[in-house]
Amino acid sequence: MSINGLSRRALLQSIAFGSALSVASSIPGISFSASGGKLTVRFNRDMDSLDPGYYVGGHPDNDVNWCCMPALVHYDYVDGMAVWAKSPFVDRVEVVSPTRIEFKLKSGLMWSNGYGELTSEDVAFSYDRMAQSEWKGDYVAYDRTEIADKYSGALILKQAFAPFMTQTLSSGTGVIISKKATEAVGGKFTNDVPATCGPYVMEWKQGQYVRMTRNPEWTGTKPQYDEIYCPIVTEDSAAALAYEAGELDVAQISSDTYARYLKQVPADSKLTVAGALQYMWLGMNIDNPKMKDIRVRQAIQHAVDVSAINQGAYSGTAELSSGIVCPGLVGKRNQTGYSYDPAKAKALLDEAGVSGLSLTLRTLNNQERILASTIIQANLAAIGIAVEIMPLDSGPFWEMGQESKGDTWKDMEIWLMRYGSGPDPYGAFQWFVRDQVGIWNWERWSSDEFEKLYVELVAVSEAEERHKIAIRMQEIMEETGAYVFLTHEPEVFVHRDNISPRFAPSGETMLSYFKA
Amino acid sequence: MSEIASNKALESAKKDQGIKGHMSESREKLSLFLNNRLGMFGLMLVVLFFVSAIFAPYFATHDPFLMNIPQRMSGPTLEHWAGTDQLGRDTYSRVIYGGRVALKVAAIGVSISLFVGLLLGMLAGYGPRWLDNFLLLIFDSIRSFPTIVLALAAVALLGPSLELVLAVVIVTSIPGYARLARTSTLALKNTEFILAERSLGAHPAIIMWRHIMPNVIGPLLILAAMDVPVVVTIEAGLSFLGLGVLPPTASWGTILNEGYLVIRDTPWPIIAGGIPLVLTTLGFTFLGEALRDVFDPRLRKGK
Numbered sequence: 014m015s016i017n018g019l020s021r022r023a024l025l026q027s028i029a030f031g032s033a034l035s036v037a038s039s040i041p042g043i044s045f046s047a048s049g050g051k052l053t054v055r056f057n058r059d060m061d062s063l064d065p066g067y068y069v070g071g072h073p074d075n076d077v078n079w080c081c082m083p084a085l086v087h088y089d090y091v092d093g094m095a096v097w098a099k100s101p102f103v104d105r106v107e108v109v110s111p112t113r114i115e116f117k118l119k120s121g122l123m124w125s126n127g128y129g130e131l132t133s134e135d136v137a138f139s140y141d142r143m144a145q146s147e148w149k150g151d152y153v154a155y156d157r158t159e160i161a162d163k164y165s166g167a168l169i170l171k172q173a174f175a176p177f178m179t180q181t182l183s184s185g186t187g188v189i190i191s192k193k194a195t196e197a198v199g200g201k202f203t204n205d206v207p208a209t210c211g212p213y214v215m216e217w218k219q220g221q222y223v224r225m226t227r228n229p230e231w232t233g234t235k236p237q238y239d240e241i242y243c244p245i246v247t248e249d250s251a252a253a254l255a256y257e258a259g260e261l262d263v264a265q266i267s268s269d270t271y272a273r274y275l276k277q278v279p280a281d282s283k284l285t286v287a288g289a290l291q292y293m294w295l296g297m298n299i300d301n302p303k304m305k306d307i308r309v310r311q312a313i314q315h316a317v318d319v320s321a322i323n324q325g326a327y328s329g330t331a332e333l334s335s336g337i338v339c340p341g342l343v344g345k346r347n348q349t350g351y352s353y354d355p356a357k358a359k360a361l362l363d364e365a366g367v368s369g370l371s372l373t374l375r376t377l378n379n380q381e382r383i384l385a386s387t388i389i390q391a392n393l394a395a396i397g398i399a400v401e402i403m404p405l406d407s408g409p410f411w412e413m414g415q416e417s418k419g420d421t422w423k424d425m426e427i428w429l430m431r432y433g434s435g436p437d438p439y440g441a442f443q444w445f446v447r448d449q450v451g452i453w454n455w456e457r458w459s460s461d462e463f464e465k466l467y468v469e470l471v472a473v474s475e476a477e478e479r480h481k482i483a484i485r486m487q488e489i490m491e492e493t494g495a496y497v498f499l500t501h502e503p504e505v506f507v508h509r510d511n512i513s514p515r516f517a518p519s520g521e522t523m524l525s526y527f528k529a
Numbered sequence: 530m531s532e533i534a535s536n537k538a539l540e541s542a543k544k545d546q547g548i549k550g551h552m553s554e555s556r557e558k559l560s561l562f563l564n565n566r567l568g569m570f571g572l573m574l575v576v577l578f579f580v581s582a583i584f585a586p587y588f589a590t591h592d593p594f595l596m597n598i599p600q601r602m603s604g605p606t607l608e609h610w611a612g613t614d615q616l617g618r619d620t621y622s623r624v625i626y627g628g629r630v631a632l633k634v635a636a637i638g639v640s641i642s643l644f645v646g647l648l649l650g651m652l653a654g655y656g657p658r659w660l661d662n663f664l665l666l667i668f669d670s671i672r673s674f675p676t677i678v679l680a681l682a683a684v685a686l687l688g689p690s691l692e693l694v695l696a697v698v699i700v701t702s703i704p705g706y707a708r709l710a711r712t713s714t715l716a717l718k719n720t721e722f723i724l725a726e727r728s729l730g731a732h733p734a735i736i737m738w739r740h741i742m743p744n745v746i747g748p749l750l751i752l753a754a755m756d757v758p759v760v761v762t763i764e765a766g767l768s769f770l771g772l773g774v775l776p777p778t779a780s781w782g783t784i785l786n787e788g789y790l791v792i793r794d795t796p797w798p799i800i801a802g803g804i805p806l807v808l809t810t811l812g813f814t815f816l817g818e819a820l821r822d823v824f825d826p827r828l829r830k831g832k
Contacts, residue, residue: 325598
């Protein structure tokens with residue numbers, strides 16, 4: 014007996030094999046160890062784009078860019094505090110005044126593919142371009158770059174901007190790209206970077222791995238490892254198993270695994286919490302006809318049991334969120350204006366005259382988000398809102414709210430979202446200004462007061478004043494009803510105890526700084 | 530008159546013999562089936578599968594969607610026979626309700642595939658040559674797609690859902706039935722009784738409905754019985770991969786997937802989700818093979 018040309022046994026075997034393969038394919042076929050100059054690091058998703066002006070950002074795009082692309086400054090740590098430090102690409106970076114940062118590039122650093130030497134013209138091109146890009150929020154205070162000579166110049170700011178060094182230049186958007194190479198490919202690129210310049214060169218196999226090997230043309234400080242192999246292991250459990258089996262040297266782990274490792278760390282291993290500069294929320298599209306009535310949105314705010322989400326989806330390892338400013342930063346809120354109160358939620362729905370409401374909850378298709386979505390689904394069902402969960406892969410998920418990527422934004426109702434932040438509260442707010450509606454402000458609200466406060470937050474440098482501004486801005490966000498603030502997830506890594514890692518405050522690995 | 534009476538008596542005797550022969554044959558088949566231990570075991574498992582799925586609310590001890598987060602990932606207790614999952618839901622009750630998804634996919638998927646496959650197969654076998662060639666091209670094109678790959682492509686376009694699983698199962702199963710129906714129809718097409726019908730001017734639809742279908746449906750029904758475990762496994766496989774039913778619906782595949790993710794914390798969801806899948810697959814396989822042995826005399830003689 015055969016089905017579709019296969020015997021039943023063969024078909025069953027194929028299905029079993031296919032299922033196993035789908036899991037196993039995310040586990041590296043070849044293992045490396047930290048010894049011998051090779052480092053194997055888990056990437057939990059594939060790269061979307063390496064163009065700093067038009068990428069999603071975060072991991073793994075920044076991880077790769079910091080190995081293969083120049084920057085003026087990188088993150089370093091002093092007494093556990095994230096600070097900026099000059100990168101291996103420069104001889105000098107100096108903040109000579111609140112609006113003037115001077116730099117001198119090292120000479121002889123060559124772009125790949127014959128695009129010549131890294132020059133101050135590339136710096137000017139990169140930052141002028143960033144100021145016009147989708148990430149222009151990071152460059153809100155940037156005015157221009159004055160070129161002094163081939164290697165020297167100065168960044169001029171329109172006004173003093175406290176986080177320019179630690180937020181703008183040190184983060185992934187501070188990466189410098191080759192002017193000639195970028196213009197040669199039409200001004201934008203994705204993962205086919207037209208020219209790289211850094212301690213490593215990259216080889217990428219879509220959906221499988223990123224391999225970075227020493228750049229033979231690199232004349233700067235040599236990094237520790239000859240080769241950094243980054244298999245794309247999307248499954249958290251597979252990653253933990255691969256780590257325990259010795260297939261990985263460094264792996265980002267899920268909250269369940271973190272909770273388990275807190276009880277017993279694997280042999281010869283350490284846990285490092287890279288930061289908790291993540292803010293996760295349940296977003297609502299106020300332009301969607303189902304969500305127009307603020308009482309419906311407020312009902313949802315009161316209906317979601319955030320503590321249950323932390324316990325059920327994150328094993329209690331995340332910090333509950335009251336806003337978008339992350340723990341340890343100026344402007345962190347300690348309490349929301351709403352609380353878990355299903356009776357009040359039901360009353361708000363009744364007041365709005367809404368019954369039989371059904372909503373689609375869009376989320377990234379991973380374990381923690383699905384669990385969180387399932388809890389929200391149950392919470393909303395308790396007040397009479399039927400929720401269908403729509404799990405999405407990262408590609409369609411990150412495009413769904415962008416007007417430039419199609420019409421999906423019109424259908425969006427509610428979704429689970431998580432952004433990463435830099436070490437300054439400004440970084441979190443930039444995505445919710447009016448200019449970002451239809452780009453990254455998927456809730457699609459705007460407020461004159463918020464815009465005014467945003468400008469003040471950029472200009473003011475006094476911590477107490479900035480705290481007050483940030484608090485008020487989060488209150489405005491909450492008052493739209495478009496947010497249920499959920500958690501600040503820690504970015505936790507397990508690694509061999511002979512490895513000394515370095516992470517960005519937002520949790521990306523800075524692999525060229527890893528030491529054995 | 531006496532001659533007529535004699536003929537009637539003869540016909541009556543023949544008829545009695547026919548009925549007795551038919552009854553005797555049925556009894557023989559029943560006896561063969563009853564004596565097939567694996568077949569009986571399979572039947573028992575299949576009955577258990579149907580009964581537990583249909584009467585799931587009576588078998589389940591808890592609401593399968595009811596969360597009890599403080600009790601998440603607990604082992605088996607008197608209250609939770611198979612422990613709880615990550616959200617503290619009762620795993621045993623979710624397994625019982627998961628049977629409904631398997632039953633739904635199997636029953637609807639196999640029935641529609643069988644019906645459409647039978648229809649297209651008869652059309653291919655009895656219709657004009659060009660139609661046969663065209664349908665064969667379609668069947669072979671579909672068969673060239675591995676089910677999982679087709680499902681991945683469909684999910685990428687339309688998003689995961691139970692309906693999509695059903696559609697994939699139906700589309701990929703139809704050619705198997707159609708091929709079998711076509712072969713049987715081709716064998717029957719030039720038999721004397723069909724030629725006689727055609728010479729009497731019977732409409733092709735009538736010939737296919739009254740004369741061909743009753744003769745080709747038997748092997749298809751056996752194939753259907755043996756297809757059920759395949760379909761159940763496909764649904765579980767797709768749901769395991771996150772391409773099947775959506776949360777919070779319980780399916781054996783999603784239970785296995787959720788269990789796999791926390792296997793280092795608790796093995797019980799994997800065990801509880803795996804056992805019914807194994808038993809159902811075995812049950813339908815044993816039953817199908819027993820039916821085949823009973824209804825296919827060539828196999829019996831071969832033994």
